[in-house]
Amino acid sequence: MKKAVLLIAIAFVYSILGASVSFAADFPSRKIDIIVPFGPGSGTDTTMRALAPSLQKVLGVPVVVQNIEGSSGLRGLEYASKQPADGYTLFLNNTTHILLEMQNLSPIALTQSFDPVACVVQDSVLFTASANGRFKTWKDVVAYAKENPGKVTVSGSSPRGVDGVSTLMVAKGAGIEVTFIPFNSGAEAMSAILGGHVDLGNMGPADAMEMIRGGEMNGILVTSEKRLDIFPDTPTTYDEGINVTAGAWRALAVPKGTPPEVISKLESAIREAYDSPEFQKWLKDVTLDQRPGWKDAKGLGELWQSELIYFKKAFEEIGL
């Protein structure tokens, strides 16, 4: 009996010691969860489900995507922040979480409660017009809007997110006034353009690509430094003399306090998965990652801070 107790005690002590000593060296030794704070089928979800198999191959342990949706992405944020900071819980974050942090809706803030790991997607914004609509080019829009301030309507989702802010920033840069009409989802916003209920759409190039190829819509302006390979004829904001870039990004983070060695291990594993032919092909096929998306932990940390500043300034400028 005594022996048994002793054995158990020794085993217990060893397991604790073993855990702390070989923690970083052994990482990862079991399944890793990626918490996606949005529903199945959302853009963030599909990106992670495309990345997970490659990441699993690199790390040699199962990588499981878990959707904890609700409250505009806050539930997943709060859930992930309560997980142990051991690297076994990765949290998918995007622009939404920066905006939520600015609105002070939850005591948990992305940049305060998480450490950055890597950014895998940096998208741009494409303004589209229905093929049957009154605008064929961005110049048409500007000319009309100068005559009729506020009459041009632009559909999108997230009024205080990338869609709404980029629309108003671009309009301001072009010296025109437009009306942004927020819809519940990208699909509804798309229907409104095709049905001619609004003039323009603010959307991701990936969402618009098939519509453009099918001849239902035209891409008329893209918010990026250089033209996109898939839409070589669509002018950029800079071509049109508008000094604005914008776009959603998708990144991974871990709860604050995760050991730096674990973070750097995850960072290089994600880099390897990002570079894998499978993930690169997927990115190309769904035409995501329009501007070089990869950012390491340091780069993502800087992105968070610059986004906080950018949106603060944007909100002040456009009076939101």
Place this chain on the structure above:
Amino acid sequence: MNLLDLLVAGANVVFTPTILLFICIGNVTGVIFGALPGISAAMAVALMVPFTLTLDPIGSIAFLSAVYCSAITGGGIPAILFKIPGTPSSAVTTFDGFPLAQRGQAGKALLLVLVSSAFGGIVSAFAMLLVSRQLSSLGLQFGPSELFAIAFLGLSVLTSMDEDRMLKTVISGLTGLLLATIAMDPLEGTPRLTFGFVYLLGGIPMIPMMVGMFAVSEVLKQVCNPTEFDKIDGGYLKDSPMRLSFSEWWGLKWTMIRCSVLGTLVGILPGAGATIASFLGYGMEIKLSKHPEEFGNGSLTGLCASETSNNAATGGSMVPLLSLGIPGGNSAAVMVAALMLQGVQVGPMLLKAQPTYLSSVFISMIVTNVMMVFISIAVAKMFSKLIKIPYYSLGPLIILFAAVGSYAAQNNTGDVMVTMLAGLAGYFMAEFKYSPAALTLGLVLGDICENNLRRAVMIEHGDMLNVFSRPITATLLVLCVIFIIVPIIRKRMRDKHALLS
């Protein structure tokens, strides 16, 4: 490719041992997932996505549409037997299905639900196959202003749901509308009426609310009025043959046809789906019925309307998905994601390049809708065994199922609290003759009604006349006015008659 070649190509895809087996499995799991409270049709589809990785894209979509159709049907089973809506779209099924079951006609109700589901599903599948292109451009005609009018038409049923207690029904409906405004305001991007609770940013969750309002409140009612125990106890299915007389079927023919058309159309509309379709179908039938007072008390027409419409929405929601690449609802959105995982570009080019997608989904839906009837009967029999449990055990079990189901929807304990609070609220509402059904109607239609009106006003830069004078909107709103006023006048006249005689 002409239609016949297309169908042959579709049949070639579906009638292979693998796909047929998958559709069969999809049917069984779909019906069971649909019947379990807390798993909505969209979630059932999402859960089956991993299985599609072994299939080619066309096979995957055929399989997933089978899961989708059968999940919508499965939701009707617990709605009838336990007053638990298995999916939000079967909430309306509880209104008439459960009273029928209490009268010992559960078998009849189940058969009617399954047959109307299959009917709605098949009609909408045909609509999808034959007039997909035309339907999708019709759907696009419905902008914010028209969608507002549709939702308002749905709300106009409030005055005729219970003519004797019109005021209380309207109050309940308006309360539902008020509750629907709690959330992150989709037009301003700021929290509205959430009182600082992070939980409420996502709005009042639909599944927990419905499970609470209908199932939990029913158990509370049974506890407080134990006299009704005798009727519940003993199993209804044994003494209740699954049979409807020919005249009963014949009397429902127009309801089935009307609701199939309506459900298909609602399924196509952006942002509307099976749940809204069932409420609108039910509302339409109340308006057209000669006996509106029977609705809510076990009307066969009401039951048939609900299930025909929600299943007809399945074919409808595949229309914009296949012809334009725009998902008409949550389940369709999951299917798009599944196709994207396989590297398929979903868009207007899909059908032009590969029309087999349309025909194989069509064949799969037809096969599913027939197969589903038999599978559902088996599942229903399995579920109905639970009824034989004496109520003092069954009641707590229902509460348990309700709690687990609400939790399972989003793994959120907050949802369980909503279920229990909604149960209490539903009990007191029923006790004081307010209408939980009207409240749910307001909650379901609130978002689409309010926010589309605001969008329409924004698009017209504040000019209300332009918002309401669009042809479709104006027609629908005139109908609304008639629908709202006629029952009021009818009641006045009846009261006068009663007074005179």
